[in-house]
Amino acid sequence: MIRVERLRKAYGGVTACADLTVSIEPGTSTAVIGPNGAGKSTLVQLLSGVVRPDAGEVYLAERRITGLGPAHRSALGLTRTFQTSRVFPGLTVLESVMVGAYHGVRYEDRPFGTVGTLGDAAASLLGLPAWRRRRDEARERALAEMGRFGDRLVPRQDDYAYTLSYANRRRVEIARALAARPKVLVLDEPTAGMNPTETEELARLLADVRAERPELTTVFVEHKMNVVRRLSQRVLVMDEGALIADDTPQQALSDPRVIEAYLGASAVAKAGTEMPSGERRQPDRGPDQGGPDAAGA
Amino acid sequence: MAEFLAQLVNGLAIGAVYAVVALGFVLVFGVAKVVNFAQGSQVMLGAYLVWVASGWGLPLPLAFLVAVAGSVLLAVLIELICVEWLGESAEIAPLLSTLAIAFIIDQTVRLVWSANPQRFPNPFAGANLRIGPLYVGLTDIIIIATAVVFVALLTVLLKATWVGRSVRAAAQDPVAAQQMGVRTGPAKVTVFALSGVLGALGGVLVGMYFQQIDPTMGLPFGLKGFAAAMVGGVVSMAGAVLGGLLIGVAESLAGGYIGSEYRDLVAFVMLLLVLVLRPQGLLGSRALTGLGGSRGAGAIPTTSPLADASGFPVTVMGTRRIPVWWVALGTVLLGVLATTVAGSYWSGVLAQGAIFATAALGLMVLTGMTGYVSVGHGALMGIGAYWTARVVTALDLPFELVLLSVVLVSLVAGVLFAYPVLGLSGHTIALATLALGQIGYLLFLNLIEVTRGPMGIGGIAPPRFALLGGATDFSVAWMTGVCFVVLLLGLGLVAAVTRGQVSVNLRAIREDRLAAEAFGVHVRPYLTIAFALSSVLAGLAGMMFAYQQSYVSPDSFLILVSFLLLTMILAGGIVSPAGAVVGAFVLVALPELLREQTELREILYGVVLILIIRFMPSGITSLGRRRASSGDQGPDGKAAAAEPAATEPVPGGARQ
Numbered sequence: 047m048i049r050v051e052r053l054r055k056a057y058g059g060v061t062a063c064a065d066l067t068v069s070i071e072p073g074t075s076t077a078v079i080g081p082n083g084a085g086k087s088t089l090v091q092l093l094s095g096v097v098r099p100d101a102g103e104v105y106l107a108e109r110r111i112t113g114l115g116p117a118h119r120s121a122l123g124l125t126r127t128f129q130t131s132r133v134f135p136g137l138t139v140l141e142s143v144m145v146g147a148y149h150g151v152r153y154e155d156r157p158f159g160t161v162g163t164l165g166d167a168a169a170s171l172l173g174l175p176a177w178r179r180r181r182d183e184a185r186e187r188a189l190a191e192m193g194r195f196g197d198r199l200v201p202r203q204d205d206y207a208y209t210l211s212y213a214n215r216r217r218v219e220i221a222r223a224l225a226a227r228p229k230v231l232v233l234d235e236p237t238a239g240m241n242p243t244e245t246e247e248l249a250r251l252l253a254d255v256r257a258e259r260p261e262l263t264t265v266f267v268e269h270k271m272n273v274v275r276r277l278s279q280r281v282l283v284m285d286e287g288a289l290i291a292d293d294t295p296q297q298a299l300s301d302p303r304v305i306e307a308y309l310g311a312s313a314v315a316k317a318g319t320e321m322p323s324g325e326r327r328q329p330d331r332g333p334d335q336g337g338p339d340a341a342g343a
Numbered sequence: 344m345a346e347f348l349a350q351l352v353n354g355l356a357i358g359a360v361y362a363v364v365a366l367g368f369v370l371v372f373g374v375a376k377v378v379n380f381a382q383g384s385q386v387m388l389g390a391y392l393v394w395v396a397s398g399w400g401l402p403l404p405l406a407f408l409v410a411v412a413g414s415v416l417l418a419v420l421i422e423l424i425c426v427e428w429l430g431e432s433a434e435i436a437p438l439l440s441t442l443a444i445a446f447i448i449d450q451t452v453r454l455v456w457s458a459n460p461q462r463f464p465n466p467f468a469g470a471n472l473r474i475g476p477l478y479v480g481l482t483d484i485i486i487i488a489t490a491v492v493f494v495a496l497l498t499v500l501l502k503a504t505w506v507g508r509s510v511r512a513a514a515q516d517p518v519a520a521q522q523m524g525v526r527t528g529p530a531k532v533t534v535f536a537l538s539g540v541l542g543a544l545g546g547v548l549v550g551m552y553f554q555q556i557d558p559t560m561g562l563p564f565g566l567k568g569f570a571a572a573m574v575g576g577v578v579s580m581a582g583a584v585l586g587g588l589l590i591g592v593a594e595s596l597a598g599g600y601i602g603s604e605y606r607d608l609v610a611f612v613m614l615l616l617v618l619v620l621r622p623q624g625l626l627g628s629r630a631l632t633g634l635g636g637s638r639g640a641g642a643i644p645t646t647s648p649l650a651d652a653s654g655f656p657v658t659v660m661g662t663r664r665i666p667v668w669w670v671a672l673g674t675v676l677l678g679v680l681a682t683t684v685a686g687s688y689w690s691g692v693l694a695q696g697a698i699f700a701t702a703a704l705g706l707m708v709l710t711g712m713t714g715y716v717s718v719g720h721g722a723l724m725g726i727g728a729y730w731t732a733r734v735v736t737a738l739d740l741p742f743e744l745v746l747l748s749v750v751l752v753s754l755v756a757g758v759l760f761a762y763p764v765l766g767l768s769g770h771t772i773a774l775a776t777l778a779l780g781q782i783g784y785l786l787f788l789n790l791i792e793v794t795r796g797p798m799g800i801g802g803i804a805p806p807r808f809a810l811l812g813g814a815t816d817f818s819v820a821w822m823t824g825v826c827f828v829v830l831l832l833g834l835g836l837v838a839a840v841t842r843g844q845v846s847v848n849l850r851a852i853r854e855d856r857l858a859a860e861a862f863g864v865h866v867r868p869y870l871t872i873a874f875a876l877s878s879v880l881a882g883l884a885g886m887m888f889a890y891q892q893s894y895v896s897p898d899s900f901l902i903l904v905s906f907l908l909l910t911m912i913l914a915g916g917i918v919s920p921a922g923a924v925v926g927a928f929v930l931v932a933l934p935e936l937l938r939e940q941t942e943l944r945e946i947l948y949g950v951v952l953i954l955i956i957r958f959m960p961s962g963i964t965s966l967g968r969r970r971a972s973s974g975d976q977g978p979d980g981k982a983a984a985a986e987p988a989a990t991e992p993v994p995g996g997a998r999q
Contacts, residue, residue, distance in 0.1 A: 094861060120863040128861075134854035137847065145851045148844055149863025163865040167872050170843030177843060222862060 047072040047263040048093065048124070048230050053102035055088055055287075062088035064287035065102070070280075072107075072229075075256060075264040077274040077295070080284035081308055086267040087129060089284070090234045093265070094126040095119045106230065120149065121158035123229030129238060129267075131215040133222075135208035139199055140185075142207050142218055143192055147184035147225035154227075155180070184225075191221040194251055213244045220248070224255060233266035237273055249273050271299060283307065345476050350599040351592060356483035358591020359490035360548045361610075364568025365575065365583035366497065367541035372572075373514040374527075374534040375426050378774060380441040383565015384448040385539060389414045389546025390463065390556045391452055397464045403547070410543040417448070418539030422532055429956055436956045438716065438773055439913065442906055443949035445561065450945045453558040460557040463550035486548045493544055494584060497537070501580075510534060562902060563607065566781050569774050570614040575625055582625060589613070604789040611782045618763045618775050665921035667838040671831060674700075674924065678827030682820040691891075692935055693928070694823040697830040698887045700927035703911040704833050704920060705880025708840060710909070711918035713873045714853035715764065718905045719776035722783020723878045725900030726756045727885025729787065732800040732895045741809035742825070749886045750879050757878025761871045780905050787897035799896025803889050826887045830924075833880050837920045840876060849873050903945065910952045 048070045055063040062085040070076050078086050091097035093104065095116040103112045106122055114122075125146070134142045155176075156162040169177035192199040195217045202210065207218060216236065223231060236252070237245040253276065256262065268274050274281060274295055281298035283291035285307040291298045298304060364386055371379045392413045396406035421444055425437040470481035501507035512520035513530035521527055549564060550556050571590050575582025590610045598606035617625065674697075681693035706720050730752050734740050740748070764775050787794050794800070806825050807815035815821075840846050848869050851859040860866050889895045911930050915922020930951070934944040 096857065096861065116857070116861040117863050117865050120861060126861055128858065132855045132858035134851045134858065136854045137850055141847050142851075145847060145859065145864065146862045148847070153863060158865070160865070160868050163868040164872070167845050167848075167869070170845050171839045173839070173843065181844065226862060 047074075047107055048265070049105040049108075050089075050092070051103045051105070053089075053092055053104065054100045055085075055092060055097060056100060061085075061287040063092060063099070066287070066289060068282060068289065068292070070263060070265060072263050073261050074280060075278050076266075076280045076282060077278035078265065078267045078282045078284060079269070079271075079274060079298075079304075080290075083286075084284040084307075085287040086284055087234060088287075090126060090129075090232055090265075090267060093232050094124065118158045120226065120228075121153040124232065125223045125226045125228035125230070126232040127216075127219045127223050127234055127236060129234040131212070131219045133207040133210070133215045133218045135206065137207055138204050139192070139207055139210070139218055140188060140203035143188040143199075143222045143225050144184050146222035147188040147191070148180060150187065150226035150228075151180045151183045187225045187227070188221070191225040194224070194254075195221065213240050216240065216248075220251075228262070230263045230265065233264065233268075235267050235269065237268065237270055245270060245273060249276050252277055274299075346599070347596075348477050349479065350595045352479050352483050352487075354592035354595030355588060356480075356486040356591070357552060357595060358571075358588035359487050360545055360552060360564075360587070361567050361571040361590050362584040362587025363490055363493065363541050363545045363548065364564055365571035365587045366494070366580060367538035367545070368568050368572045369575075369580055369583045370510075370534045370541075371538045374510055375422070375437075375531045377426060377437040377441065378569075379421065379425075379535075379538065380438070380565065380777075381421055381445040381448060382538060382542060382568055383563070384445040384561035385414055385418060385542030386545040386549060386564050386568075387556070387558065387561030388417060388448055388452060389543035390550040390560075391456060391461075391546070391558075392543065393547050393550060394461055394463055394556060395456075403464065403466060407543065407547050410546060411540055414543035414546070415536045415539035418535040418542065419532060422535035424953065426531055426535075427528075429953075439909060440953050440956055442718070443910075443952040445565070446903065446906065446945050447949040449558055449561055450943075450949075454943075456558070458558055460555050463554050463556050465551045465554050467551070468554055482551050486551060489544070489548065493541075497541075498580070500537075506533060563781075566777065567610045570610045570778060573614055573771065573774060574617045585625060604791075608782065608785050608789070611778045611785070614775075614778050615763050615782070618767065618771075665919060667834055667841060667920050670921045670924050671834045671838075674827060674830055674834065677928075678824065678830075681827065682824045687819040690819045690823045692932060694819075694826040694887075694891050696928040696931040697823070697826040698884050698891060699908070699911060699931050700924040701830050701833040701887065702881045702884035703908050703915070703923040703927040704830075704837050705877040705884065706908045707912045707915075707917065707920060707923040708837060708880065709873050709877035710912060711923075712840075712846060712849040712853060713870060715776075715870065715873070716773045716909070717776040717877070718773050718902065718909065719760070719778070719780025719783065720877070720881050720908050721900045721902060721904035722780045723753065723756055723760060723881035724885035724888065724904065725783055725787055725895075725897075727753055727882030728889040728895045728899070729794055729800070729885075730882075731886040731889040732803050733793070735803050735889070736800060739804070741813070742806035743809055745806075745886065746829075746883070749882050753878045753882025754875045756882065757875035758871055760878060761874035764874075765867050765870050777902065777905075780902050784897055784900055784902070787900060794897070797897060799894055801894040803893040803895075805893070806890055822891050826891060829883050829887050833883060834920065834924075836876065836880065841920065845869075845872065907948060910948050910955075913952065914955050 049068070051067050053063050053066040054061070060083075064085075066089070078089060080086050088097065092099050095111070095114055095118070099112065103110055105111065106119065106124055109122070111119055111122065111124075116126075134145065137145070152162075152166055156166070166177070166180075168174075189200065189203075192203065198214055198217055199221060202214070207215065210218065216239070220233070220236060223233075233252075237248055240248065249272075252264075256264065256277070264277070266277070268277075278295055281291070281293060281295050282289055283298055283301070283304045290303050290307055291301045293301065364382060367385070368379060368382050371377055371382070389410045392410035393403070393406045396409040397403065399406075401409065421441065424444065425440045429436045429440050465482060467481045467485055471478045472481050472484060473479075499507075501511060509520065509525040510530045510533055512523070512525050513527040517527045520530075545564065545568075546556075549560070567590060568587070571586035572583045573586070574589060575584070575586030590613060593613060594606050594609045597609045677693065678697070681690050681697075685693060702720065702724050705723070706717060709720075710716050727749050730749055731745055734745055734748060760776075760779055763779070764772055767775055788796055790796075805815055805817055805822055807813055840849075848859070848864045849872075851862075851864055852866055852869060856866060885900075888899065892899070907930065911926035912923045913926070914930060915924070915926030930948065933951075934947060
């Protein structure tokens, strides 16, 4: 569904993405993990088109999208969320979600392009029936996605987004992404800054979405290993811009190279000799609570 | 060859002056992150102070010291008002408040020393130096030498002293500098004081160069200084010097070889080329965040000038508070009053109010909805006005056709106006639109075949309606009625914008351009649409301006008009159609109470603007409502958002 080939990106002297080649199958859920500075966020930026690669290619459903901007990729069905929620603070909650929903509807009607954008704007200015239909459809989708979060968002639909709590902003962002009805959903640390209850709630919701839309391809960056285990079928482990492991969650999280990347070589020695299955070094706890990544979660 | 070299030296001399102005601007922008629009007025005031002190019989160097003292005092005062006093407001606040102070200074100088040009003392006037086959004006050499000495002194001050090091530290990372014990407050005062010194220096050099000074010279010199700074790349001192010299030389060569009327245009055309081809400036780096253009993987700062100093978007209220149809109803009532009860004097004033309300609505659509601050809308209004003047005087078209053609011309003008600005962010937008506004004014002034230059175009007949059987009337009430009808048309357009997806998309771009893009908003076409719609409203206002005055001249479309429009929407509350209309009527009617002293009018606008920014950031129409700034949010808002941002990885540290 989405494929990158020899993707490379460097910031000054630091290689954030070193000749990465990965192919992700349709309808799968893939987690990207790795210590801070491993290049996970850069990968998200490269996939969504916010950052252009220095070299390499990105394909979406076998279509080359390397040179396309974020809006164009979103029109092709690739939607992302941001690590720090980027809701539109001065828009109401419903309006924020409608931005995603409306463009989802619109790009189902017409392909991305300047002429289409101008036509759509004209339809909106003139109040044409085509626009009314899109608006109603978008509104319905937006409310449906907001409804997934129970009474968290729907009662607040007319509040400005800046009045929301941190967790609610994240929910708005995820609702906005889902309302676009993407084919590929890229989530950059969806549970960052959430407490365990909120994390559990969101993980359950994302699992429900996957059950409901089996064709949806999900790629997510995550630090909380319980979430990774629960939601992913495949784990990509990155370190210093390169892929160091690509496996099922169970296998990847017990891979010595992965533990080394997270905790250093001595930890591998300990894990290998003293505590092969010891409770302190269980990978799902290690990176989450004791690892160098705890600060980033 | 000798001719060319003479032009070159002459260009370097005036370029040195631009470089001095640009340096003051760059220093202030680098440390205080404020675009000091008053820089040009500081130059003008510096020149006047030298002139005054010379009048006391002081020799030029002593007179210069007097000017330095005065100029530094003024610069520190600007810092106190625009940075300390208004510092917590949106970034648009210091931007507009320095603009307001610029107008206050200009008008005060005009009040005190009259609008007439004054002769500036230059002991070296007429003296020439002979270098080989070349005669070079001694004044030029002295200007260049003085500028070199001061730039060298400034460089030593910044690089080799502790004051300079703390100033540079504060410029590069104010938070880290504070952590290391640098007091950034004094650093800001220091750079403003230095900009005052540079202002006085610029003043004395400009005075020597032209040997004549007048109260309106501040704006053009300020603008060229900004142009120089932006050509060089805003955050770089070397860039400021390079930009100044380049513009000076290009100007001098254009004046010598193409024609003196193109001299002033050169700077701004160069600026536009740089903005389009290399928006970070010749020596600037895209990685530098000085203008919010970072491209890293981590947190990407908001691009909206309506953001506060920490980059967190200041939430402006939605557009729905006062429905547009209420405004329309109010407009109809006021229109009926204006055409029936009001005497011809007040009817004319209200017609002006309706004209400016239409233009202010246009600016509201752009600045309020997208956050793109335009300081050049006067030019868009002027295009509508000149078009109307030409087609009515030459072709005698009926009103309906004039209206239609103005809409089309304004659409095109808006798209062209948008093109160089779209890729910019933050303060550069305001500067670029200011340059566009000035280009417009210079074109009105110099395209004599089209605009008749300073003479203007007169004898514009009142609107004639072909659909009403050629109905027309020379009465004031008729004209006022048409002005109000056009305002209603404008309100209809605004209603269409605010009702639909266009408004949501534009506001999404304002709040977070990147997120809007990521969720499918096709940003560049949408911004172009906003500029085009805004231009249509400004063009319609210009059309009615031409009809109502029955005369157009370049002086009606000075930057002052753009500034006035900004004051109107800010007074009304930036994002509110009601606010734009109310703001326009109030600010047109208010000065009528002081109609005897026109100079006081502009000072009044400046003071009103500063007071509004300080005490009513959401405008008059929001009176009594809770202030919606990010500061009120507590842990739910800003604090919560800032915390995870701190752990955001910044790969490569390319931005440090």
